[in-house]
Amino acid sequence: MSISSLPLNQILVGDCLPLLQTFPNESIKLVITSPPYYQQRTYGHEGIGNETEIQTYLDHLLVIFQECVRITRPDGALVFNLGDKYQNSSLLLLPYQFALQAIELTGVKLINQLMWHKLNPTPRQDKRKLVQATEPFFIFVKGMDYEFNQTEFMAHLDAQPVKNKSKSDIGKRYFELIELSELSTAQKQLAVQELTKVIQEVKSGKIASFRMKIRHLHAEPFGGQMGGRKMQLERNGFTIIRIHDKALKKDVIETAVESIRGNPHPAIYPLFIVQQLILLLSQADDVVLDPFCGSGTTCVAAKQLQRQFIGLELNPEYVNYAKQRVQEAEVGELELFV
Ligand SMILES: C[S@@+](CC[C@H](N)C(=O)[O-])C[C@H]1O[C@@H](n2cnc3c(N)ncnc32)[C@H](O)[C@@H]1O
Numbered sequence: 043m044s045i046s047s048l049p050l051n052q053i054l055v056g057d058c059l060p061l062l063q064t065f066p067n068e069s070i071k072l073v074i075t076s077p078p079y080y081q082q083r084t085y086g087h088e089g090i091g092n093e094t095e096i097q098t099y100l101d102h103l104l105v106i107f108q109e110c111v112r113i114t115r116p117d118g119a120l121v122f123n124l125g126d127k128y129q130n131s132s133l134l135l136l137p138y139q140f141a142l143q144a145i146e147l148t149g150v151k152l153i154n155q156l157m158w159h160k161l162n163p164t165p166r167q168d169k170r171k172l173v174q175a176t177e178p179f180f181i182f183v184k185g186m187d188y189e190f191n192q193t194e195f196m197a198h199l200d201a202q203p204v205k206n207k208s209k210s211d212i213g214k215r216y217f218e219l220i221e222l223s224e225l226s227t228a229q230k231q232l233a234v235q236e237l238t239k240v241i242q243e244v245k246s247g248k249i250a251s252f253r254m255k256i257r258h259l260h261a262e263p264f265g266g267q268m269g270g271r272k273m274q275l276e277r278n279g280f281t282i283i284r285i286h287d288k289a290l291k292k293d294v295i296e297t298a299v300e301s302i303r304g305n306p307h308p309a310i311y312p313l314f315i316v317q318q319l320i321l322l323l324s325q326a327d328d329v330v331l332d333p334f335c336g337s338g339t340t341c342v343a344a345k346q347l348q349r350q351f352i353g354l355e356l357n358p359e360y361v362n363y364a365k366q367r368v369q370e371a372e373v374g375e376l377e378l379f380v
Contacts, residue, residue, distance in 0.1 A: 045069045045329055053341060053353035053368065055361045057089075058333035061354050062109040070352075071189070071328035073110045074319055074340045076123040076311045077103050080136055083308050089356055100140055104147055106333060111148045111182075113331075117189050119323045120150065120182045123158070123311060126174070141180050150182040158315060159296040179295075179315065181323070189328075192291050194321040198378045213241045216254045223256050225279040233280045240282050253283045305363050307337035314377040316343040324349055338364025342371045 048069055054061060078091030080099050093099040110120055122144075124137040141152055156179040163175040220233045233256070243249045255261075255271070257279045274281040297312045316339055320330060326348045332340035335353030337360060344351035345368055353368075355361045 048329065049352055050329065050350045051345075051352075053335060053338060053355065053361050053364050055355060055358045057356055058354040059106055059109065062106065062113060062333060065113040067112055068115045069329065070110075070113045070331045071115055071118045072320065072324045072330045072349075073114060073118075073120040073122075073333070074316055074330060075121070075332045075334045076309070076336070077106070077334045079125040079309070080127050080134070082125065082127060096134060096136070096139070100136075100143060103140060104143055107144050108148055110331075110333065111150060111184065114184060116185050117187045118184065119153075119188050121156075121179055121319050121323070122182070123177060123179045125177050128171075137178050137180070141178075144180075144182065150184060151186075152180055153183050153188070154181045154293050155179070156181060156315070156319070157294045158312070159294055161296055161298045163299070179319065181319075189323055189325065191322055191325075195291050195318055196295075197321070198376075212244055213237055213252075213254075216256075219254075219256055219259055220280070222259075223279070224258055225256070229279040232278055236280070236282055240284065243284070249284045249286055251285045253285070254280060255283070256280045302337065302367070305337050305367070307360055307363065310337045311339055313339050313343055316340050317347060317376060320344060320347050320349060335364060336360055338367045341368045345371045346373060346375045348373055 045066070047066060078089065080091055080093070080096065082091065084092070090102045091099065093102065107120070107122070114120055122140070124140055126136050127134050141155075144150060145152060158177045158179060160175045160177070163173050166173055216237050217234065220230055220237070223230070223233075225233060233254075237254060240249075240252045240254075244251060255275065257275050271281045271283075295315050295318065297314045300310050300312050302310060320343055324330060327350060329350045329352065330340060330344040331352045331354075333354045335341060335355045338353055338355075341351040341353040341364060351368075353361075353364060355364065
């Protein structure tokens with residue numbers, strides 16, 4: 043677990059594979075990166091992404107992924123963002139091919155695919171396909187002891203008032219559904235009584251919201267023991283799920299594709315997303331690594347959030363820009379998109 047030999051708070055020029063091979067086992071808390079996409083862009087060098095065969099491209103990425111897994115701590119995580127590509131008018135599903143092979147090869151677990159919804163996607167000429175406006179950020183972990191600070195993730199949303207229906211409309215639809223249901227008269231009475239109670243809890247601010255499930259009208263819990271909600275559905279004909287958090291922490295994140303004035307890097311990923319992932323998956327002083335650091339977005343976010351960073355990048359021109367960006371970054375600067 044020694045990190046003393048790591049190039050902390052530095053961005054190194056070079057091929058990431060031999061550099062990663064010098065890092066000690068289990069020394070990095072969080073790897074966040076976006077490798078070159080398949081046949082999409084040139085980054086001023088013949089490198090990953092220019093392969094003619096898809097599997098050769100994936101193999102190159104997987105060797106690096108394996109090395110990243112080796113150096114990640116047991117309580118750490120690895121986040122890989124990849125884009126897809128069309129070949130013969132059909133999507134290759136490259137991000138998913140990569141994720142499946144990465145899991146098979148290394149035994150990591152894919153705990154989430156955080157879906158980036160691009161607010162300003164690249165328009166396409168092809169009138170017979172929809173514009174592609176999403177890209178996954180895969181969150182892999184090595185074991186079940188991973189750091190996961192859910193309360194930190196998108197915390198700014200919690201501070202916002204919940205945009206609810208007008209208070210008099212809360213639960214209105216459920217009253218109608220109870221009436222339409224096949225519940226007995228006694229069950230309907232109990233359902234109305236419990237629904238009235240839970241609506242009052244929302245109005246008074248005791249809980250954030252709720253969902254009601256009514257037998258034969260909503261999908262029932264599948265499998266498992268005859269307990270909890272399944273039992274309530276069986277016995278009473280309904281069940282109520284109370285939601286205590288103001289904002290649900292969802293696996294979707296919306297933000298625009300970024301470019302930085304004067305920076306020549308063609309594929310900068312959003313600082314906002316990287317900040318949120320760092321908050322979710324690490325603590326202050328932890329080491330955050332980006333083996334394909336490009337314009338330095340991951341290093342900037344790590345510095346802003348008082349983590350230690352390491353960036354690796356093949357193109358020296360990008361490294362110069364990245365170093366400058368990191369130098370200008372202020373500790374504590376957080377982007378608060380909604
Ligand atoms: C998609 S970009 C990363 C952009 C970055 N996330 C950002 O926000 O600027 C991929 C980067 O990987 C770099 N690269 C390609 N092959 C590499 C290798 N073998 N080792 C290190 N960097 C490499 C490319 O030069 C490019 O800058």
